[in-house]
Amino acid sequence: MSEKPEKLISKKGLRLDGRKPDELRPIKIEVGILSNADGSAYIEQGKNKILAAAFGPKEMHPKHLSLPDRMVLRCRYHMAPFSVQERKSPAPSRREIELSKVIRESIEPSLFVEYYPRTGVDIFIEVLQADGGTRGASITAASLALADAGIPMRDLVVACAAGKVDDTVVLDLMDTEDKVGVADVPVAVMPNLNAVTLLQMDGILTPEEFEKALNLAMEGCKKIYDLQKEALKTRYMTVKQEEEVEE
Amino acid sequence: MSSLITRVRLKQIEQLMDKGKRLDGRGLGDYREIKIEQGVIEKAEGSARVLLGKTEVLVGVKVETGEPFPDMPNNGVLTVNAELVPLASPSFEPGPPDENSIELARIVDRGIRESEAINTEKLCIEPGKKVFVVFVDIYVLNHDGNLIDASALAAVAALLNMKMPNYEVEDGEVKIKQGYTPLPMKAHPITVTLGKINNKLIVDPWLEEEQAMDSRLSMAINDEGNICAIQKGGAGYFTPQQILEASKIAQKKVAELRKKMDW
Amino acid sequence: MPIFFEKKQLVTPGELLAEGDYLAGENAYAEDNKIYASRIGLADYDHKKVNVVALRAIYFPKVGDMVIGTILEVGFNGWTVDIKAPYTALLRASDVLSRPFKPQNDELSQVLNGGDLIVAKIASYDRAHDPQLTVGEPGLGKITRGQIIKVTPTKVPRVIGRKGSMISIIKQETGCQIILGLNGVILVTGKNPEDEELAMMAIQKIEEESHTSGLTDRVTQFLKKEKAKREENKNE
Numbered sequence: 228m229s230e231k232p233e234k235l236i237s238k239k240g241l242r243l244d245g246r247k248p249d250e251l252r253p254i255k256i257e258v259g260i261l262s263n264a265d266g267s268a269y270i271e272q273g274k275n276k277i278l279a280a281a282f283g284p285k286e287m288h289p290k291h292l293s294l295p296d297r298m299v300l301r302c303r304y305h306m307a308p309f310s311v312q313e314r315k316s317p318a319p320s321r322r323e324i325e326l327s328k329v330i331r332e333s334i335e336p337s338l339f340v341e342y343y344p345r346t347g348v349d350i351f352i353e354v355l356q357a358d359g360g361t362r363g364a365s366i367t368a369a370s371l372a373l374a375d376a377g378i379p380m381r382d383l384v385v386a387c388a389a390g391k392v393d394d395t396v397v398l399d400l401m402d403t404e405d406k407v408g409v410a411d412v413p414v415a416v417m418p419n420l421n422a423v424t425l426l427q428m429d430g431i432l433t434p435e436e437f438e439k440a441l442n443l444a445m446e447g448c449k450k451i452y453d454l455q456k457e458a459l460k461t462r463y464m465t466v467k468q469e470e471e472v473e474e
Numbered sequence: 475m476s477s478l479i480t481r482v483r484l485k486q487i488e489q490l491m492d493k494g495k496r497l498d499g500r501g502l503g504d505y506r507e508i509k510i511e512q513g514v515i516e517k518a519e520g521s522a523r524v525l526l527g528k529t530e531v532l533v534g535v536k537v538e539t540g541e542p543f544p545d546m547p548n549n550g551v552l553t554v555n556a557e558l559v560p561l562a563s564p565s566f567e568p569g570p571p572d573e574n575s576i577e578l579a580r581i582v583d584r585g586i587r588e589s590e591a592i593n594t595e596k597l598c599i600e601p602g603k604k605v606f607v608v609f610v611d612i613y614v615l616n617h618d619g620n621l622i623d624a625s626a627l628a629a630v631a632a633l634l635n636m637k638m639p640n641y642e643v644e645d646g647e648v649k650i651k652q653g654y655t656p657l658p659m660k661a662h663p664i665t666v667t668l669g670k671i672n673n674k675l676i677v678d679p680w681l682e683e684e685q686a687m688d689s690r691l692s693m694a695i696n697d698e699g700n701i702c703a704i705q706k707g708g709a710g711y712f713t714p715q716q717i718l719e720a721s722k723i724a725q726k727k728v729a730e731l732r733k734k735m736d737w
Numbered sequence: 738m739p740i741f742f743e744k745k746q747l748v749t750p751g752e753l754l755a756e757g758d759y760l761a762g763e764n765a766y767a768e769d770n771k772i773y774a775s776r777i778g779l780a781d782y783d784h785k786k787v788n789v790v791a792l793r794a795i796y797f798p799k800v801g802d803m804v805i806g807t808i809l810e811v812g813f814n815g816w817t818v819d820i821k822a823p824y825t826a827l828l829r830a831s832d833v834l835s836r837p838f839k840p841q842n843d844e845l846s847q848v849l850n851g852g853d854l855i856v857a858k859i860a861s862y863d864r865a866h867d868p869q870l871t872v873g874e875p876g877l878g879k880i881t882r883g884q885i886i887k888v889t890p891t892k893v894p895r896v897i898g899r900k901g902s903m904i905s906i907i908k909q910e911t912g913c914q915i916i917l918g919l920n921g922v923i924l925v926t927g928k929n930p931e932d933e934e935l936a937m938m939a940i941q942k943i944e945e946e947s948h949t950s951g952l953t954d955r956v957t958q959f960l961k962k963e964k965a966k967r968e969e970n971k972n973e
Binding site for chain 3: 266283284285286295296337339343344345346374375376377378379380381382383417418419420455456459460463464
């Protein structure tokens with residue numbers, strides 16, 4: 228089905244897709260693309276194609292799940308059956324359930340949950356095509372969907388992963404690098420508050436390599452944060468540009 | 475992390491922590507008493523029971539035969555499952571595994587898998603056709619905080635205790651013989667979980683501290699002192715400085731525990 | 738003591754607005770002597786108070802607000818109403834009927850049924866209870882004609898315009914009656930559906946361009962242009 232490449236980094240120091248170790252994949256973000264959701268965002272990062280939608284705050288059904296003094300956040304991370312090389316069953320896998328939890332926990336610290344007691348906010352993430360680093364891109368899109376819904380927050384949450392491939396610490400691993408590489412470190416952060424809200428790691432790293440990967444991921448996050456802000460502003464600015472073109 | 479703790483209690487915890495102490499007299503970096511018993515379930519191929527303070531976790535290892543994964547024909551299969559049994563805590567409900575038990579199982583799985591504690595090639599019987607499938611089932615019997623570390627310890631202890639059934643291949647058929655052989659383990663990963671309360675880090679949070687803390691950070695470390703798994707949990711956050719501080723503390727604690735348990 | 742933005746600058750949530758001796762106003766929050774935005778919008782300041790006029794917000798019920806809502810369900814002694822807020826509102830039967838309410842005799846669905854529109858006022862609301870509505874004042878009650886359009890609640894003042902300038906232009910050009918709910922729901926009632934549509938298109942334009950200047954002129958232009966187009970189509 229797939230061959231495992233011998234070397235993930237060439238002698239010139241370039242990765243399989245031609246990137247340098249500290250280079251992000253090309254990213255495209257659009258906000259407000261779903262008319263039925265209260266807020267939505269779409270992200271493409273390399274071959275990843277991910278849609279995020281937010282609904283709420285609204286009263287929860289069933290009511291007993293709500294909390295008297297704050298808003299409850301629910302998150303569903305789901306991969307479409309055609310999103311990966313071998314068709315994936317639509318039923319939620321253990322991985323999707325764990326990711327739904329960690330993604331929710333990465334976003335919750337950014338929201339002012341006390342502002343809307345007895346309500347719930349639902350976040351739905353659909354991975355339409357996956358190529359490594361989907362949880363990072365999902366968080367980036369989900370946070371934008373919440374901002375698009377007008378939900379007050381401390382900061383946008385942005386995420387990306389760093390890791391180790393062959394002997395090099397690299398940024399933004401694609402699927403092959405994740406599967407065959409030595410380690411993967413997904414990180415989510417609220418950049419203005421220097422607050423890391425998601426941190427995972429699998430593989431083997433020395434403590435020094437881990438520190439290097441963490442710093443590299445934070446740098447990558449800051450770059451994506453600029454794209455996030457731009458995408459959010461663009462949603463409200465395009466009208467002005469259309470005006471100027473007409474005249 | 476939950477709203478079950480009273481404000482008065484929370485204040486008590488925070489005030490004590492300012493003095494470097496905790497409600498049960500421990501220092502911020504101290505583990506509770508650890509007791510490990512192996513071979514407690516004779517019908518399982520491997521088993522261990524861990525008491526971490528009052529938290530009690532039982533792990534049973536069952537070995538069966540099965541087919542390998544198509545992309546790893548020479549390797550046996552390791553699968554980790556966890557059950558938060560209702561009698562362990564009023565907050566556990568009967569039913570299929572929820573996100574907490576799935577997260578717990580996957581964290582323990584990562585520690586064992588990424589450290590290559592078990593050489594899965596040694597589980598291969600006939601490449602591409604038949605392998606041993608090792609089921610590690612984590613059974614939480616009493617929840618008094620820090621299920622992750624207790625479960626991870628019990629899982630490794632159970633694997634250390636595991637004996638593989640002897641077999642021979644006759645006419646292309648695998649026949650299980652009498653007797654067992656222990657499976658040597660390549661690594662003994664140890665997981666350390668820290669909680670954050672009021673911007674201070676504590677090691678091995680017990681139940682009330684878990685209710686007071688805003689997030690936790692777990693790190694699995696192998697025999698060489700390298701990190702093989704990390705998981706942040708909870709609806710709070712850590713600064714990068716706190717993460718690196720946690721890493722140093724975890725290294726220290728793992729070295730201490732390794733010595734104590736002779737792993 | 739610095740302010741880090743220009744008046745009416747578009748800011749995103751988490752953006753640092755000011756540092757020092759300032760207060761966090763609407764859609765902003767304070768942490769560690771710094772003021773940050775909590776929603777996307779236009780930043781502004783008034784003496785020491787830093788505000789963000791949100792481009793995207795949620796209606797939060799306030800006692801005394803006039804709102805337009807849709808009846809969701811007929812209950813035992815009242816109705817539940819959708820006022821496009823995080824909480825469903827309640828309208829008691831005793832508030833609507835001018836006499837004491839007898840559950841055996843009175844058929845509530847004949848007074849107000851699911852899907853009906855009402856103009857109401859928020860009579861009471863607190864953190865632990867859903868908002869209660871009243872229709873017991875003149876101008877409130879069931880809506881029998883017209884169409885509704887929803888805008889972000891923070892843009893309702895923009896639809897009104899300075900000293901009512903914007904809304905009077907729309908009324909003038911379309912001949913429609915316009916009732917503005919503070920929950921962002923706007924009722925447009927005209928002589929015919931085409932006039933109502935025209936007014937709704939103008940309101941939609943205001944919502945999308947609310948953060949730009951010269952909007953009143955552009956809306957006037959837009960309405961005149963559309964009306965001319967329709968005249969042309971009629972004459973063909």
